[in-house]
Amino acid sequence: MGHIKLANIGKAFGAVKVLHDINLEIEDGELVVFVGPSGCGKSTLLRMIAGLDKPTSGDLSIDGKVVNTVPAADRGLAMVFQSYALYPHMSVRQNLAFGLENTRMPKTEILERIAEAARMLEIEPYLDRRPGQLSGGQRQRVAIGRAIVRRPVAFLLDEPLSNLDAELRGSTRAEISALHARLGATMIYVTHDQVEAMTLADRIVVLRAGRIEQVGTPLELYNNPANRFVAGFIGSPHMNFLDGEVASIAGERAVATLAGGHKLEVPGDPRMTIGMRITIGVRPQHVKLGDGAGSLPATIRLVEALGAETVVHTDVTGHKMLVVAQGQHKLTPGSEIQLSLAGAPLHLFDEKGLRLGLAV
Structure with missing residues (x-):
């Protein structure tokens, strides 16, 4: 026992x-x-x-x-x-x-x-x-x-x-x-x-x-x-966080405005209101390099080539964002790229840090 x-x-x-x-x-x-x-x-x-x-x-x-x-x-x-x-x-x-x-x-x-x-x-x-x-x-x-x-x-x-x-x-x-x-x-x-x-x-x-x-x-x-x-x-590397504001709500989906005016579709939640401040979380393994739905412009700050994967440190409208990309990529610090969140599970948190909705 x-x-x-x-x-x-x-x-x-x-x-x-x-x-x-x-x-x-x-x-x-x-x-x-x-x-x-x-x-x-x-x-x-x-x-x-x-x-x-x-x-x-x-x-x-x-x-x-x-x-x-x-x-x-x-x-x-x-x-x-x-x-x-x-x-x-x-x-x-x-x-x-x-x-x-x-x-x-x-x-x-x-x-x-x-x-x-x-x-x-x-x-x-x-x-x-x-x-x-x-x-x-x-x-x-x-x-x-x-x-x-x-x-x-x-x-x-x-x-x-x-x-x-x-x-x-x-x-x-x-x-x-x-x-x-x-x-x-x-x-x-x-x-x-x-x-x-x-x-x-x-x-x-x-x-x-x-x-x-x-x-x-x-x-x-x-x-x-x-x-x-x-x-x-929980998770390694740690989750990326972006600050946003709820711009519109349509049932189970919503649109958030990020710093710099970029729009991002996110899961909806009954507790959401227009203008509500939220934090959007996405894990580095779920961010893709290149254009796509929900893509964001980013500046490369550091590239860690680990062989089987490449860890890319970027800046997105003043927020640090890590990307873990499978394989080897020729990337140069200081260059501009696009990061796609298409299909990525997004985690939402209110101003108190409590979870909103479900990851999608």
Whole structure:
């Protein structure tokens, strides 16, 4: 079992409130990722689930039991830290065994659990080495192995890959995903990297300033962001935004006037009124180079040739707009081009940043 429920959870340090009325249920076996910018409260929330911090208000339940006052050691959870937190004077085998020995578990069972975890994480050759003799990726696998041998109710991972280089981060991310599939255990994973969130999560919890902005599957958040913040945070590169004003409305369609007087057809919404200020979002992958319906004049500022794709930084009436074009293109900074939004899913937001209509 690994069902975790947070009901009206709040946290304050003195007069400073860092979490506000957090309501969330994590189902048994889910891999849920907390994501958001630095200081949004995601690590504080994880520490409260772990029992390292106590909530100021609300109830935190594990498998139906309120655990607000239950010590961390008695919650049946295992935490994997960013810093690995391995004992440097102990071998890998001793690091894996240490927590189990403290529970007076029979030695034969300890050895069985270590062997199982080492085989699963492919760290068998390193069992007699000390952490200082291992690479960062190997040390992180040992830290995860130390959590596995405990067979916890749920795994809590606090930015476990942030100390690894890009290539190792990608491979270790895949290992964690495969591990979750094999174990079928509940996992809560904290990261500031939305690419990690998109590739790992069953569901993503997007946090900002101590509040939940949206909860959903990666594709739900990508295709239907609840507000401008989520739209800009989920997706890589981030979504382009253009300011506009509603010029006309005709049923399910409307026309917006952009800076410079350019007209753009957008989805309609019952809440729209003539003259209403809106923000139009479009992902860089959906913008096309060249003329077409809804095309906009742009000035090229920078070209990043990546081989399989070309990232073009442009200026559209004072707004920065990124284009991710497949293949290789001969483009020159400073030159004028047309950008087509024909067929692109457009996301609309009102002046408060809340979503309008549906992407089309």
